[in-house]
Amino acid sequence: MTDATTASAPPQPQRLQLLRVLGPVHVWALGVGIVLVGEFMGWNFSVAKGGAMGSLIACWVIGLLYTCVAMIDSEVTSTVAAAGGQYAQAKHIVGPLMAFNVGMYLVMAYTMLEAADALVVGDLLHQVAGQFGYAMLDPKPFVVLTIAVLAWLNYRGIFATLSINFVITAVAFLTIVVLFFALKPWDPTAALHHKELLTGLPYGWIGVIAAFQFGIWYYLGIEGTCQAAEEVRSVGRSLPLGTMTGMITLLIAASLTWYVASGLVPWQYLGQASVPLFDTARLTGSRFLEVFLFVGTLFSAVASANGTITDAARAWFSMSRDRYMPQWFGAVHPRFRTPFRAVVFLVPVAVSFAFTGLLDQVITFSILSGLLGYTFMSFNMIKFRKQWPLGSIKRAYTHPFHPVPAITLMALCITTYFATYLGYGSQLLAMMGFYIVASLWFHFHRYKYVRRADQFTMPWPRPRLSR
Template sequence: MHVWALGVGIVLVGEFMGWNFTIARGGSIGSIIAVWTMAIMYIAIVMMTNEMSSVMPESGGQYTMAKFLLGPLAAFNVGLMAVLEYAMLEAADVVVVGDILKSLNPDLNVLPFIMLSLVFLTWMNYRGVYATLTLNFIITAIAFISVLLLLFSTSFYDPRVTMIKLGQMTNGLPYGYLGVLAAMQFAVWFFLGIEGTAMATTECRSAERSMPLGSILGLLTLLIGATVTWYVCSGLIDADTLGVSPYPLYEAAVATGKLYVVIALFVGTLLSCLASANGCINDASRAWSALSHDGMLPDVFARIHPRYNTPYRSILFLMPISLAFAFTGMLDQIITFSIFSALLIYILTAIMMLRFRKMYPLKTISRGYIAPIHPIPAIITIVLACAALIGMSFTYGVNILLGILFYSLASVWFIKRRYKFINKSDFFNKGIEKWGMPNI
């Protein structure tokens, strides 16, 4: 159950914003096809990360996997991509907080609220106060209760009085199957971060049972929530309006005309965004601190607060970066860079899985969990992640080029300025000590 709560809690905010851009790119039907297709990719990702993390010498998710399987340069890029994935998600969260507050008063200047939200959450993380699994239980419950409340408030089960008008509100597949391809990048938003459950593998009493069960249950929960969210929003809001809304569930609640539903979704949207941003600050700062601790960044960021035991310098350093992106107010652009970074990590994760099985075939080392039907999950991940990137290029080609340029320049900087400080043998010694010499 804790694995389920961790996975669903990380991805909570995807129910409330961002996913609806799939409709603008692929139409109503293209949107739901893209969502179910991306769910297949995430099943594959979860299987791979569960196996690899179950044998890692230390915690840290895909960054740790890259350290021991691909070496310093790949680890640097995976760590940097993770930092920016979470930093951009954090910025997107507070943009939605500002937008939903502005819905109460169109003349409201939202920039102070965006700044206050980030400063407050940064202060909480500086002091060491961050979301626990218990909070994940509570927030997850609130989110799904509010979505179900919205669903049942429409009387969807009674054709005579139902408020759901899919036939009138949806627009089918206006751009054909190319639209499905274009929608795939934003379909990721429903599931982005579920692979983080792999970080709990070493803490489970029975990883063989609890990790795959908790992860798959988490994915099924998210898929059901995604389908219900699509169904309700698509039946209450016309496709053109839904495709550009910054807060689709809240807008669907307003469309019902029922005050208690509007209040519930207003609170649910605010809580989910703030909880997500809080977790993102925690994850991004610790990833940045880990890069510094391993010598990939200047060691100034590795310092831990003597009283609060937090990576306070990393927390403070990353805040203005997220704030700068949030101040642009360009929600789809911010989300795109977060998704772009995540898709690159997924491709590298699949490569790591292929390399891991070649280095240490089954029965050579003990695994807490074994991913079935290898190498199919890795192949599925590479194909679908690349397909999502191709679809992204239809509308956000410049963003992709800028992202590639950024990570390329960062890699050149790392090789010229930091690579000499890396003790490369340390990157592999812990793995060799635990697993023995690899086959290659």
């Protein structure tokens, strides 16, 4: 048997399952590996929108948004532990069209992040080549090479892929810590110049709100840990442990990153840099730190691209297995047990967007898809508690203060849509146009190929619904 999900043979042949090989370390590596690149690039566009102080405020406020996401996701994921993460949640709690959209949010958020990662690899090599007198180096071959090699690794198997991710993510995180201590934070005036470089709020408070858009980039993707739920050995232990340690890692890394970069780089330069931490290292005058942060930036971008290929392919695979997308993509490789067709299909999309060279705009598409997913989480939580009240089904974790986190999350999402409207309004409308057309296509065409009751696989009682 080579293809477990071919379209033409009811009754269905037995499905090949994904291998359960991952532990908490891999979950940490998957979550942090995807997100850590956000400390090496992208977060600094929030400085362009609201100044360095505005970026710091955005980092904290958006940290609150992600705290709500973590609280909500921990409860729902501990109950719906299946590949596809939020996609599987939407199928069981809101409905098929919502699930299709959530699946697309995941695919687009991760594929655009993959494109941004590859773009940064190309930009970094171009910049370093320029320093050595080879300013004409074309970054495009490196973009293609990065995506192709990582797609091949993902094609071959998730265990080796995420084991490599663990090592390179750990090295990338170490480079931030080393940079921080090399700048003697215990003596803030020795190497850093916050007093001279921090300029207050250049656009006032509206700039702070505008900065929320890229504040998302400090953390975007941490919720991706639950994408691999079906491949985790002990879901109840590994998922919360890997996600929580990942979130702590990111909070530390975000604080260190802002502190060192804003203390060395003028805010207008910082706001447009494609590799801000590498530039920060250049300004220290230490060749060792420059090389070390070159390695850190490269490793973080590669680790992130690696994790995003894993997650995007699994979301696409889950949708195809449910026939939300053509079934051909729902095949598991007979030898490597990976969603190999889904891995390959998304490669040209990532390459195309990486080739534009428009890092802030590619990132914006990723942010918007993530933001739509967080908006879903807010009303999904309300529906989840309403349809299955506490005590009606087994929950491994129940978050406190319901519905405060859901309402706070919704309010912060609405504010972040407004933040995106400020400066990136046409991209916001383009993204919505994409999801509207895709939704119409699914509802009026694609859904006819979907088996109805097969979408509900959890052993739960009938939901409480008002008709």
